[in-house]
Amino acid sequence: MGRSIEQPSIELVARHIGDPVNRLRFLKAVAPPPTRGGRSGPWRAFFHYLLLAIVPLMLVAAFLVVRAAARAPAPEAWKPPAGLSRSVVSPALPEVWMVEKGSSEEVFSNGLHIDTRFAVSNHARSYLALPLNGPAGGRAVRRSVPAGIVFHTTESLQIPFEAQRNRALKRIGESLLQYVGRRCAYHYLIDRFGRVFRVVAEQDAANHAGYSVWVDDHWRYLNLNESFLGVSFEARTEEGQSDARLSPAQVRSAAMLTELLRGRYRIPVTNCVTHLQVSVNPDNMCVGYHTDWASGFPFEQVGLPDNYSLALPSVVAFGFVCDPAVREAAGPRLLRAIELAETAFEQRAAAAGMRLPAYRKTAQREYRTLLAYVKKAQHETRDASDGDSGQGDRLPGGP
Numbered sequence: 001m002g003r004s005i006e007q008p009s010i011e012l013v014a015r016h017i018g019d020p021v022n023r024l025r026f027l028k029a030v031a032p033p034p035t036r037g038g039r040s041g042p043w044r045a046f047f048h049y050l051l052l053a054i055v056p057l058m059l060v061a062a063f064l065v066v067r068a069a070a071r072a073p074a075p076e077a078w079k080p081p082a083g084l085s086r087s088v089v090s091p092a093l094p095e096v097w098m099v100e101k102g103s104s105e106e107v108f109s110n111g112l113h114i115d116t117r118f119a120v121s122n123h124a125r126s127y128l129a130l131p132l133n134g135p136a137g138g139r140a141v142r143r144s145v146p147a148g149i150v151f152h153t154t155e156s157l158q159i160p161f162e163a164q165r166n167r168a169l170k171r172i173g174e175s176l177l178q179y180v181g182r183r184c185a186y187h188y189l190i191d192r193f194g195r196v197f198r199v200v201a202e203q204d205a206a207n208h209a210g211y212s213v214w215v216d217d218h219w220r221y222l223n224l225n226e227s228f229l230g231v232s233f234e235a236r237t238e239e240g241q242s243d244a245r246l247s248p249a250q251v252r253s254a255a256m257l258t259e260l261l262r263g264r265y266r267i268p269v270t271n272c273v274t275h276l277q278v279s280v281n282p283d284n285m286c287v288g289y290h291t292d293w294a295s296g297f298p299f300e301q302v303g304l305p306d307n308y309s310l311a312l313p314s315v316v317a318f319g320f321v322c323d324p325a326v327r328e329a330a331g332p333r334l335l336r337a338i339e340l341a342e343t344a345f346e347q348r349a350a351a352a353g354m355r356l357p358a359y360r361k362t363a364q365r366e367y368r369t370l371l372a373y374v375k376k377a378q379h380e381t382r383d384a385s386d387g388d389s390g391q392g393d394r395l396p397g398g399p
């Protein structure tokens with residue numbers, strides 16, 4: 001009936017709206033209400049005439065928007081340079097559900113068991129996601145859902161992994177758990193037997209990443225204790241060893257835990273990274289204050305792409321530098337990513353028509369401004385403890 005008349009007009013308008021999001025919004029706005037038994041004659045007529053009134057208005061609005069966009073100067077937006085773009089299609093995740101929840105353990109459908117006997121609480125997670133150039137249009141957004149995962153090593157005492165040392169291995173693992181629990185150090189610890197222990201509740205922040213930086217396609221994150229989950233392996237990078245060694249059981253458990261957390265919070269694969277990749281030192285503006293998993297993290301076996309190949313956002317976005325110690329610790333893949341990041345930063349300076357030292361000063365100043373802003377906001381949130389308002393806060397110096 002009515003659809004046969006109005007549908008072509010709607011499609012004609014929709015075709016002229018270039019931006020797919022706006023097009024979808026338009027189509028949603030003009031979509032006819034679902035047909036139900038009660039909505040007959042008069043209702044249909046009402047919606048029909050409503051649409052006839054809306055369509056010309058939308059046409060004029062679309063025309064004005066397109067004309068304004070054509071006239072407006074290009075916004076000064078930060079775009080991820082080549083090599084930094086995170087537009088990796090995340091593989092579809094199988095659905096993982098909780099099979100059983102007991103007083104000391106949770107069991108999941110992918111085989112994961114989480115031991116909850118040592119779990120502790122901390123303050124509730126709350127952080128500001130700082131817009132890159134995207135949907136929030138210059139407004140930081142307060143969130144409480146984890147945006148990513150940082151992988152760590154405990155760098156704790158290790159004894160040979162042998163059956164006759166089982167008791168000592170268990171004792172060392174348990175004292176480690178109590179230690180990290182007292183410090184609210186991670187959300188999860190995977191011991192040498194591959195057992196997964198919850199340390200800090202997922203909805204709370206944990207003290208695992210200190211000063212740190214990460215950037216995805218839309219958001220910048222500073223100080224990831226609040227925004228990223230911390231997963232640590234009972235492991236140590238021994239003297240003369242380039243990376244920590246994991247037992248096969250630890251790798252299998254990490255894959256199942258990553259699968260659960262990614263599915264639960266829709267975490268993109270490129271936001272699952274190692275501590276060195278995110279760690280920074282604001283005192284000397286160097287990358288890699290913490291160097292755990294500088295190389296050798298088994299991304300592939302954990303079900304992730306090789307995220308060592310991502311250019312370091314702290315370098316590209318804020319002009320951090322890599323000292324020789326970090327270059328030495330980094331494996332070849334991360335070293336390549338550092339070089340890629342440095343080249344990208346030089347290209348940004350050239351594009352801005354600035355000499356490198358001056359441009360670095362500007363980028364580092366922006367980092368310090370944002371850091372002060374994030375710290376102040378965290379402090380205020382802690383004081384107010386009014387939860388996730390979902391309200392945006394205007395960025396300092398932002399539009």
Ligand SMILES: [Zn+2]
Nearest residue numbers: 152153275292
């Ligand atoms: Zn760490």
